[in-house]
Amino acid sequence: MLRIVVAPDSFKGSLSAPDVCRALGNGLLRVWPNADIRVRPMADGGEGTLDAVLTAVGDSGKRRQVFVHGAGGAVVDARYGILDGAGGAIAVIEIAQVVGITDPSGMATDVGERTSRGVGEIIVALLGQGVRRFMVGLGGSSTNDGGAGLLAALGVALRDGGGREVAPGPDGLAALTHVDAAALDPRLAASTFTIMSDVNNPLCGEQGATAIFGAQKGVIPTQQRPYDEAIARFAQRAETAIGRRAATLPGAGAAGGLGFALQLLGGTFHSGAEVVADLIGLDAALVDADWAITGEGRSDTQTLLRKAPFVVAEIARARAVPVSLISGAVDPAALTALGAHFAGCFGLPNGPATLDHCIANASILLADRAEQLARLLAAARWQGG
């Protein structure tokens, strides 16, 4: 019996990773009705991470939700997960569930007032339940507050020259002069944070969160410098108050600075895709597999920066399982570089097609592509190579 691992990331803007798995599986079953298709939807720490992990762990994971403040202050019903872990419960938090850039109520608020405090509120709630291990997927945030909201929710006081509390958004931080960590939740000292992200940017400066990711969140050019300076001042004072440095660490600029705040709390950065692969048991699924398929909405040279398909390829290679890439599109300019890592890279359309057509017909195209590649392999009693 053929054993095939299907482990794609989501096709953002088109299909979730489980949807991609279903489509690929359908195509494969047309050729091999009895194949053992091992479905492992992947994620990179951003949107879809929670679903991927909970789907993969089955009964040993629980889906929960909690009301917290969204980026704009409105209450959001944030989903998270609790996994059984050898050393106690592990919380899986996807910050896109709290301060997501796809949340209309958050985006309706000016970026200067958006904060990450909802993420801190989830952590507080979980600390109260005894949870001490956190896996936090960064990615898809609408905030650009340097993680000040998260720290404020955890007890850090942010004050202006008159001793008044300032709002933790970048507008409020402009008036900040003092950071006091005396009331920081003491349970954090016994907590670990595994940060899932593939962003390497520092918090501030030319490669910082505001400069690189601000515009897509609504930061206009004239705000860029004052925001960056306000966040830098906040960060410097927060580092002093907590006694750790984090602003220049790689990834501090992830999720509008949540990467900074979580590292300031001792969190460690990991490739989101690697952590997800670990949590969903990808390696075990690949044992004795004959073939693996991964993919994403669009593959280009960025894919090589440890995006989900690259991580799948690496783990599969260690198990000597050929892994093919089936993505919505594959950048022709990246094909040579990608080709070295995959047993073939394939985009979806079978002829001239618009982007809209590809998105609207992604399930059909995916199933067809998987079927046709399966036909090639089924026909090949291949001795060469």
Add this chain to the structure above:
Amino acid sequence: MLRIVVAPDSFKGSLSAPDVCRALGNGLLRVWPNADIRVRPMADGGEGTLDAVLTAVGDSGKRRQVFVHGAGGAVVDARYGILDGAGGAIAVIEIAQVVGITDPSGMATDVGERTSRGVGEIIVALLGQGVRRFMVGLGGSSTNDGGAGLLAALGVALRDGGGREVAPGPDGLAALTHVDAAALDPRLAASTFTIMSDVNNPLCGEQGATAIFGAQKGVIPTQQRPYDEAIARFAQRAETAIGRRAATLPGAGAAGGLGFALQLLGGTFHSGAEVVADLIGLDAALVDADWAITGEGRSDTQTLLRKAPFVVAEIARARAVPVSLISGAVDPAALTALGAHFAGCFGLPNGPATLDHCIANASILLADRAEQLARLLAAARWQGG
């Protein structure tokens, strides 16, 4: 050493079959620099047939040319081929070289005045050289004269009620009342014509040459009926004069009725792709091959009507060689039907792309597609299927 047969048709409007072979070969060599790539450009009896055959037979074929009248009366420098045959020389004539729809001087003449006499002139010249075996590739003609021009060139007299010769185009045939075959070249009796075509239409009527193929040659709707009637009258008289019936035979409507005239001379119809495959030694190339690739500009359900890729697939199947289809585009609606005949069907683009882009970049896309499929096979030590 890997042995791979590359036997595509041309990508009409984009690349010749040898160009397609080159591109596919380039892609394969990136993965297997030492592969034995057996290049067999295919054709279907239409444009490209002569080149495909002469390329394949090498020194045992000779490229010739002769000045004859084109469809519009201007002199054209028509190419043909002479092959060594066990029973004497074989002429390979591609009617697109004489009365091709891509010849601007022919197309500048009204379709009512275009004739196929140039094709007859080549035959007369070859008869004079002792040639008695003719392979005639129909396809891509600009004429719609029922083959009257060809017959006239071979000695058949076409006359009106007053005994005056009429022009063999459909305008002239309107006045035709008598056909006299007394002066038909006697050497034709000892000649054989192998007609290469994949058109099954009869000469006249609703499925006839004028009704189905007239419009693309410039027949306007009001001419359709009078032309069809004039050709039917000519055909009936020609059949009587020569003593054989051909107008209702499948393929009589090929190439504006050249299929009729050549069958009236005793010619036999064959799938162009099958004859070409035979002439180029495709079967021999497939012996011991590990993989074959075929393709065409656009594959759809018509491909199953014995187009070149289908014929390649059939011959390869008999040799148990898996054959994949790489075409410029593959009609999604035909994928299931095509999939049963090929070891995978693949279009060219790797993402959203326009037709113009695909045509302009066909060589690059072909090489990339072949490379990526080769990578899949190279990685697969495949036990399944």
